[in-house]
Amino acid sequence: MKYTVTGTAVTFGIGQRLKLSAAQIDARRHVLEIDDEDKGSVMATGLVTFKRGEELGLEDKPEELPRTVSDVLTPSSSVPSSEKRKSDNAKSGKAKSGKAKSETPDLDELEARLERAEKAFKDAMERHGISIAKEPTAEQRELIKAELDELRAAKLAYDEAVGD
Structure with missing residues (x-):
């Protein structure tokens, strides 16, 4: 099931199975064991953190997630498109005016x-x-x-x- 990080960040520990995009795998390759790179299927071999707006796949249903995780993740189908646009703007570093946000750390x-x-x-x-x-x-x-x-x-x- 696809989830979007709607909290500040979420961290998964060793052994967590995830489905990630190629870019997410590349950024975290040092803490992942790759099962199937084409499908994005990986297992965490260390702590793996995702920030607000990132999408990731988990085998768990929302009601099966620990509260610390379910508090910061939302099933992607439930995230309003306006929220996704905000996270896309945050990823690109642009505010509504189109200018880079210099006060927000990358x-x-x-x-x-x-x-x-x-x-x-x-x-x-x-x-x-x-x-x-x-x-x-x-x-x-x-x-x-x-x-x-x-x-x-x-x-x-x-x-x-x-x-x-």
């Missing part, structure tokens, strides 16, 4: 920044032989300080933009 850009920071942090941990399972020593923290600082800044910027 969630795609913030999400991409967060993904880059997560990858850089993971790579730095591997490069220095630091295990995620144990608390790093002061010396180890110093080796990954720049990547950790960027990861924290990217996460903070993204969370502020989506209202977490």
